[in-house]
Amino acid sequence: MELQPDAFATVSESLESLEKPVVLAMIDPIRYQDAVVGLLRYFTSKVSRGIYVSLNKPYAVLAKSFEKSGISANSLFFVDGITNVSGVQEDSDHACLGSSVDLSSLCIATSKAVSRFPEDKFLVLDSLSTLLIYNESKVVAKFAHLFTEKMRRWGTSGILLTVDMNAERDVVSQLAPFCDKVVKL
Amino acid sequence: MSSRTKESIPLSVLDCVLYGAAKAVEYLGPRGERLLCKVGDGILDYCIKAGYIQPSGDMRQTLGLITNFFIENGYASGFDFKDDGGQATLTFRDWRYLSLMKKLYGEQCQLLACPLCVAELAVFRANGLDMQGISERILTDGTVVRSARLTPLTNPDQVVLVPSSTDMSNVKASWTPADRMGLPAFEAVEYGLVQGFDYLGAQAQRLLDNVGAGIIKFLQDEFRISFPDDPSKTIDNLASFFAANELADEIKSQMSPSDVRIFFKKYRYASVLRRLLDEGISLVSCPFTLAVRASLRQRGLLIGGVQWKFVGGQDVSLNMSLLRVAEQQFDEANVASLMEL
Numbered sequence: 001m002e003l004q005p006d007a008f009a010t011v012s013e014s015l016e017s018l019e020k021p022v023v024l025a026m027i028d029p030i031r032y033q034d035a036v037v038g039l040l041r042y043f044t045s046k047v048s049r050g051i052y053v054s055l056n057k058p059y060a061v062l063a064k065s066f067e068k069s070g071i072s073a074n075s076l077f078f079v080d081g082i083t084n085v086s087g088v089q090e091d092s093d094h095a096c097l098g099s100s101v102d103l104s105s106l107c108i109a110t111s112k113a114v115s116r117f118p119e120d121k122f123l124v125l126d127s128l129s130t131l132l133i134y135n136e137s138k139v140v141a142k143f144a145h146l147f148t149e150k151m152r153r154w155g156t157s158g159i160l161l162t163v164d165m166n167a168e169r170d171v172v173s174q175l176a177p178f179c180d181k182v183v184k185l
Numbered sequence: 186m187s188s189r190t191k192e193s194i195p196l197s198v199l200d201c202v203l204y205g206a207a208k209a210v211e212y213l214g215p216r217g218e219r220l221l222c223k224v225g226d227g228i229l230d231y232c233i234k235a236g237y238i239q240p241s242g243d244m245r246q247t248l249g250l251i252t253n254f255f256i257e258n259g260y261a262s263g264f265d266f267k268d269d270g271g272q273a274t275l276t277f278r279d280w281r282y283l284s285l286m287k288k289l290y291g292e293q294c295q296l297l298a299c300p301l302c303v304a305e306l307a308v309f310r311a312n313g314l315d316m317q318g319i320s321e322r323i324l325t326d327g328t329v330v331r332s333a334r335l336t337p338l339t340n341p342d343q344v345v346l347v348p349s350s351t352d353m354s355n356v357k358a359s360w361t362p363a364d365r366m367g368l369p370a371f372e373a374v375e376y377g378l379v380q381g382f383d384y385l386g387a388q389a390q391r392l393l394d395n396v397g398a399g400i401i402k403f404l405q406d407e408f409r410i411s412f413p414d415d416p417s418k419t420i421d422n423l424a425s426f427f428a429a430n431e432l433a434d435e436i437k438s439q440m441s442p443s444d445v446r447i448f449f450k451k452y453r454y455a456s457v458l459r460r461l462l463d464e465g466i467s468l469v470s471c472p473f474t475l476a477v478r479a480s481l482r483q484r485g486l487l488i489g490g491v492q493w494k495f496v497g498g499q500d501v502s503l504n505m506s507l508l509r510v511a512e513q514q515f516d517e518a519n520v521a522s523l524m525e526l
Contacts, residue, residue, distance in 0.1 A: 029392065030219045030342065032385055056386030082387055100490065104520045111524035129388040134487055136510040142517050150524055163388055166212045167395060 007031065007038025007185050014183050015042065020157040022148050024179040026164040026172060035185035036126065037069045039159055040076075047157065049121040050076045051113045053106070055130040058083040059094045079113050081106055103135065103143045110147075114154055123151055123158035128171055141174040148178045187237075187257060192368040194453055195430045197360040197408070199300075199371050200285045202472045205399030206378060207289055207298040209392055215344040217296050218306075220381070220392075225307030227377030228300055234460070237369060244312040248305055255301040258367025264301070268335060273316065277329040281366060287358040288407075295346045300374045313338050318347030323356065360407060362430065368453055375457045378470040390468050394482065397475030401483075404476065412480055416440065419480045420447075427473040436473065445477065447503040448496075455499040462493065474503065485510040 059078035078094040210217035238250040263278035282299040382389035404410040417440040424436035435450035489506040
């Protein structure tokens, strides 16, 4: 937890002047958890509702770990694309789509989650790196491009997370022009 | 429980993984050592869970136990640690890491992937101490003496590696089936690799797949394994190599347009696999499987679902579904219209 304030400070400094920013966060693998918490701390301090699209860890695990870090999981709705479920399962705080969800279904489920909450909100996609395990970089870039476009249309701020790795640079360079800021954490 | 009586495995099977791990985190510069240190955390965890070492709050005792584990497994014949007022001297006799170290240094990679060292570094860090490399020399009998400074761990991100001036001209850099080590040490590293990166969630597989790319390079450089354009031939070549190097008594593969099926007879990764699956971890660190994944990716094929099945004792079958990159489509316009609120 020792790096949390640094991540929060970096995010605050980088994004303070931007209104409803769409951000590409390239995160050093060593500090991934702390950086995500720092980002969430920043966005939850600005906007009361967040939609967290997780392809990385089950929503129950994330909710617990965010609570432990002082972030109220009640302020988040999880779109979960990793928990193994037989069919789509929805509740007040999450929608589980199953672990082999395709990109189109993920997009539709996210837009559905956005439409559930009329208030101001932010969106987190965790992460592009996970998508790159199962998808070609061009396809991931297209998907992420659509995400950024939709965030602007919906008037939400948002963060696309990626682990800072050499193999991810291709997607990052394709996406950077569509984001307000690329933040290295 | 002593690990001395267990089976052994050729060093090449371990070293290809260590090489892959070092190359996968090399892009981080000296800080890559921090990720390798997480593998060290996983090695310790495995040794405790498997009953090879007892958990202890005493740092020196833990260091002694983990050192003893690697010595029992033939990774060195002796290891001394002297702490003289914050200046540490580490002496390795018959250190099995030397060949790999020579290869990595030769490629200007100063990261230390020695499993004994990363496990010890993990112990130091868990106790609020850091070890910063100062110098290293190799005596004529092959004994390696490393000097390091023990300092309080003030900045966990900071890593100081030994400067790259070590004369390694007398070190052999080749691997034969006679170069062996205890299977428990291999298992500890394999488990450590997964456990160390598991905090990243599913995307850790991406990092492990980069380890796979490093394994391929190691096998090409050191064993001249060929990777033909036909992916099934590549898998056959990898299966032959890893079976000859005792990862399993036999590795049979069958590839169709939709999947790859592998059968491992007396699979030496089986106990690690069982433990990982029991813990709900689906990441893979088996060197053969990582190399297969990486080679398929290089040929425009991605792995979708992965299914492991124990078919008795250490016999395991693996089914990996294939996704063809060229056939992947994402109809941006159509999906965009479906996303309208």
